[in-house]
Amino acid sequence: NDDKFKKVISHAKEYGYVFQSSEVYDGLSAVYDYAQNGVELKKNIRDYWWKAMVQMNDNIVGIDAAIFMHPTTWKASGHVDAFNDPLIDNKDSKKRYRADVLIEDYCAKIENKIEKEVKKAAKRFGDAFNKEEFLSTNGRVLGYQEKINTILSRMGKSLENEDLADVKALIEELEIADPLSGSKNWTDVKQFNLMFGTKLGASADSAMDLYLRPETAQGIFVNFLNVQKTGRMKIPFGIAQTGKAFRNEIVARQFIFRMREFEQMEMQFFIKPGSQGEWFKHWKEARLKWHLSLGLGEDNYRFHDHEKLAHYADAATDIEFKFPFGFKELEGIHSRTDFDLKQHEEYSGKKLQYFDHEDNESYTPYVLETSIGLDRMFLAVFSNALQEEELENNTTRTVLKLPAVLAPVKAAILPLVRKDEALVKLSKKIIDDLKWDFSVAYDEKDAVGRRYRRQDANGTPFCITVDGESLENNTVTIRHRDTMEQQRVKIEDLKAIIKKEVDV
Numbered sequence: 457n458d459d460k461f462k463k464v465i466s467h468a469k470e471y472g473y474v475f476q477s478s479e480v481y482d483g484l485s486a487v488y489d490y491a492q493n494g495v496e497l498k499k500n501i502r503d504y505w506w507k508a509m510v511q512m513n514d515n516i517v518g519i520d521a522a523i524f525m526h527p528t529t530w531k532a533s534g535h536v537d538a539f540n541d542p543l544i545d546n547k548d549s550k551k552r553y554r555a556d557v558l559i560e561d562y563c564a565k566i567e568n569k570i571e572k573e574v575k576k577a578a579k580r581f582g583d584a585f586n587k588e589e590f591l592s593t594n595g596r597v598l599g600y601q602e603k604i605n606t607i608l609s610r611m612g613k614s615l616e617n618e619d620l621a622d623v624k625a626l627i628e629e630l631e632i633a634d635p636l637s638g639s640k641n642w643t644d645v646k647q648f649n650l651m652f653g654t655k656l657g658a659s660a661d662s663a664m665d666l667y668l669r670p671e672t673a674q675g676i677f678v679n680f681l682n683v684q685k686t687g688r689m690k691i692p693f694g695i696a697q698t699g700k701a702f703r704n705e706i707v708a709r710q711f712i713f714r715m716r717e718f719e720q721m722e723m724q725f726f727i728k729p730g731s732q733g734e735w736f737k738h739w740k741e742a743r744l745k746w747h748l749s750l751g752l753g754e755d756n757y758r759f760h761d762h763e764k765l766a767h768y769a770d771a772a773t774d775i776e777f778k779f780p781f782g783f784k785e786l787e788g789i790h791s792r793t794d795f796d797l798k799q800h801e802e803y804s805g806k807k808l809q810y811f812d813h814e815d816n817e818s819y820t821p822y823v824l825e826t827s828i829g830l831d832r833m834f835l836a837v838f839s840n841a842l843q844e845e846e847l848e849n850n851t852t853r854t855v856l857k858l859p860a861v862l863a864p865v866k867a868a869i870l871p872l873v874r875k876d877e878a879l880v881k882l883s884k885k886i887i888d889d890l891k892w893d894f895s896v897a898y899d900e901k902d903a904v905g906r907r908y909r910r911q912d913a914n915g916t917p918f919c920i921t922v923d924g925e926s927l928e929n930n931t932v933t934i935r936h937r938d939t940m941e942q943q944r945v946k947i948e949d950l951k952a953i954i955k956k957e958v959d960v
């Protein structure tokens with residue numbers, strides 16, 4: 457799967473999806489640029505989210521708050537005091553790591569051992585193999601599982617109690633080595649704040665310390681009353697936003713899974729206190745449904761309910777996705793109570809309350825949040841789509857099976873012979889007819905078979921080939937990326953055929 461991940465990264469570069477930032481200067485760590493195809497895929501994912509959240513819900517509206525916010529925002533939100541990662545340095549390699557990630561990686565290795573046992577047993581028992589039963593009865597597996605639980609629970613407790621010396625002790629007891637150099641010579645564990653600081657204002661004495669926002673949510677909380685009043689919104693209602701967020705993450709080779717500059721798509725749903733259980737359930741289901749509608753495969757998702765809750769939450773779950781490196785968080789759904797609004801009331805001295813006309817009472821609403829990383833969603837879609845297929849004639853093809861609704865280019869128009877002026881002219885006319893509705897591409901170089909392969913690898917759902925017959929009877933062949941089937945269709949029907957697959 458390491459191999460698969462490498463392929464994903466190189467394919468993303470080769471086909472103009474994702475480049476390393478400032479590559480000419482050897483790149484900037486954990487920062488990436490979206491290229492000509494990537495920017496379209498990213499936009500399509502964002503639009504798909506926006507449509508489902510804002511356009512389809514008449515009680516959800518959008519905003520676009522600034523990245524810079526008044527610095528007190530981050531005191532109120534808790535980020536100044538508590539948005540930290542426990543970091544540890546290796547004294548020999550001078551490399552810095554997240555202590556919790558080192559420990560989690562250690563546990564992941566034990567989990568791999570469990571998977572190996574499962575595979576072995578599945579082979580041995582064949583059809584009679586029952587995975588659930590095996591996991592709950594096999595002595596060796598139970599031993600591994602207990603070890604994982606003990607380690608993670610001790611780490612969780614130590615971090616919660618800010619007992620960083622114990623986190624270090626755990627790393628030493630487990631004899632965890634620096635993954636790069638193999639050295640076990642560690643420094644103490646220290647907390648580092650993840651926010652990027654900057655300054656507002658020109659003169660040295662009047663400049664104000666600001667932070668680049670580490671999440672988009674706070675822009676929604678501080679605008680809650682403005683939106684509620686000007687939009688005459690009635691509870692329950694939601695405010696949605698997409699935009700950049702910044703975190704000074706310590707990362708090693710995770711591509712766009714964990715970046716220092718990334719984009720979030722968040723929605724805060726304001727509800728009556730007491731109804732959070734019901735809305736938590738509602739948004740869990742609604743968000744999973746959104747993911748499943750893209751057809752990436754039901755087995756690739758799972759919920760991970762949090763037992764250990766952040767101080768502001770009374771329930772939380774992650775939607776995890778099966779990335780090439782295993783199941784990892786893709787989206788978070790959090791029941792945040794009235795924590796954020798109350799904090800902003802306290803720090804600003806202004807009331808952020810809602811007057812409920814039906815019940816004739818004022819209250820601070822509770823909040824149900826859905827928060828998904830756009831870049832992480834991009835990685836989920838892209839890595840899932842990239843496939844190597846064995847064909848009947850013993851060749852393989854690389855195909856990027858992106859959901860048609862998200863594909864950067866919906867159709868490529870190919871004149872069979874590029875030197876044939878009439879074919880080229882008709883191809884360009886077809887492009888003119890389609891390009892207001894869909895993003896389309898023109899491709900005339902190489903034999904048509906090679907052009908098909910190129911478009912397959914690019915993720916283009918349709919290839920439309922214009923040939924001699926097209927000039928006689930106004931028909932073309934349309935080839936479907938996933939099935940490789942070709943149909944002869946009327947040019948005038950193209951728009952409807954493409955639309956049918958692109959609109960989900």
Ligand code: ATP
Pocket residue numbers: 671703705712713714715716718719720785786787788827828829830831832
């Ligand atoms: P993680 O545990 O992976 O660090 P988190 O729990 O800190 O994530 P949240 O603060 O809940 O994440 O942010 C919501 C979503 O934003 C995450 O589910 C993820 O998709 C995305 N996200 C968070 N941090 C990053 C990052 N550094 N790069 C890309 N996406 C991110």
